[in-house]
Structures are given as C-alpha cells and as structure tokens.
Amino acid sequence: MxxxxxxxxxxxxxxxxxxxxxxxxxxxxxxxxxxxxxxxxxxxxxxxxxxxxxxxxxxxxxxxxxxxxxxxxxxxxxxxxxxxxxxxxxxxxxxxxxxxxxxxxxxxxxxxxxxxxxxxxxxxxxxxxxxxxxxxxxxxxxxxxxxxxxxxxxxxxxxxxxxxxxxxxxxxxxxxxxxxxxxxxxxxxxxxxxxxxxxxxxxxxxxxxxxxxxxxxxxxxxxxxxxxxAALPKKGDLKPIATAVPQGIGRRIVVPVDVPQAVVTFGGNGLERHDPDFMAGYIVNHILGGGSFSSRLYREVREKRGLAYGVSDNLVWFRRAAVVLGGTATRADRTADALSIIEEETKRMGDSGPTPEELAAAKSYLKGAYALSLDSSNKIAAQLTQIQLDNLGMDYIQRRDKLIDAVTIADARRVAKRLYGGGMLVTVAGKPKGLASSGTAE
Known part of the structure; x- marks a missing residue:
C-alpha cells in the first residue's frame, strides 16, 4: 500500500x-x-x-x-x-x-x-x-x-x-x-x-x-x-548507416489477411529536419492530415463519408532518411473508396497547395497546441532532448512561433508540390474488395 x-x-x-x-x-x-x-x-x-x-x-x-x-x-x-x-x-x-x-x-x-x-x-x-x-x-x-x-x-x-x-x-x-x-x-x-x-x-x-x-x-x-x-566508456563503436530514400513510390501492395477491416499505410518522400522547407512542410502536412479534426483527410474520409474512424499522416525523420507516412483502417468493402479519396486529396494538395484560410488556421493551431503539449516536467524534458538531437538550438522554443509565422502561402504551395507531387507507396492488409497489388518493384 x-x-x-x-x-x-x-x-x-x-x-x-x-x-x-x-x-x-x-x-x-x-x-x-x-x-x-x-x-x-x-x-x-x-x-x-x-x-x-x-x-x-x-x-x-x-x-x-x-x-x-x-x-x-x-x-x-x-x-x-x-x-x-x-x-x-x-x-x-x-x-x-x-x-x-x-x-x-x-x-x-x-x-x-x-x-x-x-x-x-x-x-x-x-x-x-x-x-x-x-x-x-x-x-x-x-x-x-x-x-x-x-x-x-x-x-x-x-x-x-x-x-x-x-x-x-x-x-x-x-x-x-x-x-x-x-x-x-x-x-x-x-x-x-x-x-x-x-x-x-x-x-x-x-x-x-x-x-x-x-x-x-x-x-x-x-x-x-x-x-x-560517468561509468560508461567515453566513446562508442557504432557502425555507419547509409543515407536512404524511400523506394516503391507508385506501388500498391495488398497483403491478404482474413479480417473484417482493412488497414492502409501510405507515404512517400519527406523532409529532413534541417531542410529549410521543413516548417512549411510541417504546416502543409497538418492541413492535409496532421491528426486534427480540421484536416482535409479527416473531413473527407470520416466526416463527409464515414469511411473510417480516423485517418492521418505525419512527417517522420531519421538521421539518414525522411518520409511522410499516414494510415487508416476501414471496412473491407469500402477500402477502395477510402483509398481513392486519400489519393485524390493528396494529389490535390500537391497540385494546388492549401488556401490562405487553411494556412492561417493551421498556424494558429500549431502554435497553441505546442505550448499546451509542454504541460509536465517529463514532456518538457522529452522535448528538450528532441531539440538537442535535431540541433535546433537552445532558443528554439522561443523562436518557433516566428518560424511558423514566416511561412507564406507561396512557400506552402511550393513545398506542398514537393511533398505530395511525386506519388505514394501504399500497402493494404486485409481483404479489400476491388483492390489488388499494382505497380512494379524499382
């Protein structure tokens, strides 16, 4: 006790x-x-x-x-x-x-x-x-x-x-x-x-x-x-990891499994954390599918059509690669519909980018949400470690709002094309009606 x-x-x-x-x-x-x-x-x-x-x-x-x-x-x-x-x-x-x-x-x-x-x-x-x-x-x-x-x-x-x-x-x-x-x-x-x-x-x-x-x-x-x-050795012995870019763009791979729902994973080339376009890409990704209820994917897939409980995508970066990665789960007989909408909205974002109204709303949300996310000692410590790993500087928390505000609509549209204009790799696990593997290995 x-x-x-x-x-x-x-x-x-x-x-x-x-x-x-x-x-x-x-x-x-x-x-x-x-x-x-x-x-x-x-x-x-x-x-x-x-x-x-x-x-x-x-x-x-x-x-x-x-x-x-x-x-x-x-x-x-x-x-x-x-x-x-x-x-x-x-x-x-x-x-x-x-x-x-x-x-x-x-x-x-x-x-x-x-x-x-x-x-x-x-x-x-x-x-x-x-x-x-x-x-x-x-x-x-x-x-x-x-x-x-x-x-x-x-x-x-x-x-x-x-x-x-x-x-x-x-x-x-x-x-x-x-x-x-x-x-x-x-x-x-x-x-x-x-x-x-x-x-x-x-x-x-x-x-x-x-x-x-x-x-x-x-x-x-x-x-x-x-x-x-202090008892640890001064130097480690890590093997080098080669730089890589995601392969298989344009392919769709269906993995058969006998379950009532199908799970879709989709993604492609992302942005490295030190890329000058990262903040613009971060905002654009939020508008498309960053996890909030206002994202385009959430609105089109769930709210308008009720095809999935949730759908999102995120920028994911590593030391030697970067991707944009998303996913959803839906009924097997509606998987093709959900995937079609995801691909259509992703292409639309790549072609024309966000609207000025979407950009302004995303900036406001991302600034407020970040401050609210630092609501405990352990969360602050985790964020400080990530800032160090990403080499963003000790003043990043104070500078972050200005970095967001500096993104223009022209920046957002240019980076949207960069992120979403090149197609995606899609994998589907389940028994999706009307969907089969397509494309060839690179």
Whole structure:
C-alpha cells in the first residue's frame, strides 16, 4: 500500500505546474566528469525528471539478429550489478522510481522520474542498469518469450502487416526497413553475448544527449548525471548507416489477411529536419492530415463519408532518411473508396497547395497546441532532448512561433508540390474488395 501511494504521489507531482513554454529558462550544464546536459529548474514540486538518448537504436542490429536493441532495452531493469531482477524491481518500487527504455531506429530513449528524496537511489539504479546489466538466462528467456508471443500475434494483425510491408518495401536491404521488434526468425537467434555487445557499442558518453527538469540546481544535477553515466566508456563503436530514400513510390501492395477491416499505410518522400522547407512542410502536412479534426483527410474520409474512424499522416525523420507516412483502417468493402479519396486529396494538395484560410488556421493551431503539449516536467524534458538531437538550438522554443509565422502561402504551395507531387507507396492488409497489388518493384 505504501509503495502504491508513493507511486500515486509521484504521478500527481508530474502533473503539477511547470514553467510556460516561453517563460522557461534552459541552462547548459556540464557534470564534473564532463558530460553536457540541458537543465530547466522547476522548484514548485520536489521531483526530478530526466530524458536522455543514446545514438544507435535498432539500426545497429545485425540483419540476422534484428530485435537485439529492443530485447536489450526490455531487459535493462531485469537485474544489474549484484541485484537480481526481483531485488532491482523491489528497489524501484520501494522508492517510487519510474524508469523507462524505448528503442527506435536511430536511438535508445530513456526516462527517469523520481521524488527528490530518492534521487540518489534513482540515478544509482539507472547507472547500474546502463553500465552493468546482467542479462541473466532466466530473465532473457522470459522476456524473449513475451516478445515472441507479441510477434506471433502480429502475424495476423493487419496494422502490423501493413506497416511492416511498407517499411520493408520503402527501405529494402537497409536497417530502416527492418522492424525494431525483430521477427519470429531473428529474435530466437539473439544471445546474451549479443545483448552485452550492443550495450558495449552503444552506451557511451560521446553518443549521449540529456535533459533534466526539476527541483535541482546545476551543481546537484551534474553530480546526479555522473551517478548515472560517468561509468560508461567515453566513446562508442557504432557502425555507419547509409543515407536512404524511400523506394516503391507508385506501388500498391495488398497483403491478404482474413479480417473484417482493412488497414492502409501510405507515404512517400519527406523532409529532413534541417531542410529549410521543413516548417512549411510541417504546416502543409497538418492541413492535409496532421491528426486534427480540421484536416482535409479527416473531413473527407470520416466526416463527409464515414469511411473510417480516423485517418492521418505525419512527417517522420531519421538521421539518414525522411518520409511522410499516414494510415487508416476501414471496412473491407469500402477500402477502395477510402483509398481513392486519400489519393485524390493528396494529389490535390500537391497540385494546388492549401488556401490562405487553411494556412492561417493551421498556424494558429500549431502554435497553441505546442505550448499546451509542454504541460509536465517529463514532456518538457522529452522535448528538450528532441531539440538537442535535431540541433535546433537552445532558443528554439522561443523562436518557433516566428518560424511558423514566416511561412507564406507561396512557400506552402511550393513545398506542398514537393511533398505530395511525386506519388505514394501504399500497402493494404486485409481483404479489400476491388483492390489488388499494382505497380512494379524499382
């Protein structure tokens, strides 16, 4: 009961008041061992939230052992140093410490949230997990079994089938084409030695980005950083990843699966985050299908015709590639109708771009929504880490509104053609009536 109450208290603290997006002060600090980080001091609640990232996610996996990074991440809190899995978890629970690890194609992201009274313990436990993970045989097999169960379910899940087919076709023979979770063939091949090798190569101080938000000063934050990260090697051993562009544009691939709904994944060339046209593309994408109720795709597919519960697309960028990617799910007998509307609206956006009224409304929404999204310490820490990874500068939050306002209707129309004028790769999983695969492999 005490542990549950402590965890509940931490959750409530995380929702407490945080500095507004435009008022927050970001400090660049350096730990005693020389590790840099960004810090936002927030003294209204006695907690610390940290977000960090290591360069080198699932793209570092060997092709025949895809899923290695993901399995390693799932096992980091399953025992470290002289603490076995049960003891490690008990230490976390007794002190209401929240640790999280998540693997993407380019990065392993980590989070830590703790009350001030337990922060030394929290950072020490994280340091053990990163520098001395155990990867005990029983824990490896238990977590591997859980992953295999998920992968078996995904063999009949239309969302997974459509998504995996899209990435495999868009990035053939490239690490981005593999699912970070791995496959039923590759996950059983992963050994404890592979997991230790991933940690050795990836968890290094030269590939580390850190953001901290909380009731802590710069000197104390620096000492906490060293508790967690100073024991890591100074340099990692990451293999280079080749630059890639999505392939298969103009193709439609139907993956047969006996389910009542069909899932559609669609997308094409995107914009790299440092592209001068990125902000214009971000606004245009929001107008077409950025997830709000006012987007063209939502209005045409759901509101006017009731063909799907939701439909959206987003700009997705990596260190070596960028795509625009969207999706929807609809009845098998109406899939062709929904896809036709998506393709028609996408082409219309590419041909003529947005209207001035749509551009003004999108600018207003995107400015307001961003400020509202920074409503907790952990969200601010996550955003600061992403800003660092994207090399946007410490003043990006203050500059962002001006960058949005600077986009003209001419910019938006030009970039709309760039984003949506070249066609799409479409994958469909299900039994879509009247739809078949088309196009040829490039």
């Amino acid at each position: 005490i542990r549950h109450l402590a965890a509940a208290a931490l959750a409530l603290f995380m929702l407490a008041a945080v500095p507004s997006a435009h008022a927050m002060t970001i400090e660049k600090i350096v730990s005693p061992s020389g590790i840099p980080a960004w810090l936002v001091r927030e003294h209204s609640t006695p907690l610390v939230a940290m977000n960090y990232a290591f360069h080198g996610g699932s793209a570092q996996d060997r092709a025949d052992k895809a899923g290695t990074a993901n399995l390693a991440a799932d096992l980091l809190d399953e025992g470290a140093g002289d603490l076995d899995s049960a003891t490690y978890h008990k230490r976390l629970e007794d002190h209401a410490i929240d640790l999280g690890f998540q693997v993407g194609r380019d990065y392993l992201h980590g989070t830590l949230r703790t009350l001030n009274e337990h922060r030394d313990e929290a950072f020490d436990l994280l340091g053990l997990a990163l520098s001395k993970p155990r990867f005990d045989a029983d824990a490896v097999e238990r977590v591997r079994g859980q992953m295999m169960a998920v992968l078996r379910r995904e063999t009949t899940n239309p969302n997974s089938l459509a998504g995996r087919s899209w990435w495999r076709t868009a990035f053939p023979n490239h690490p981005y084409g593999r699912d970070p979770e791995g496959s039923l063939e590759t996950v059983p091949r992963i050994t404890a030695a592979d997991l230790h090798d991933y940690v050795r190569r990836d968890f290094a101080r030269d590939a580390l980005t850190i953001s901290i938000v909380g009731d802590v000063d710069a000197a104390t934050a620096g000492k906490l950083i060293d508790r967690a990260f």
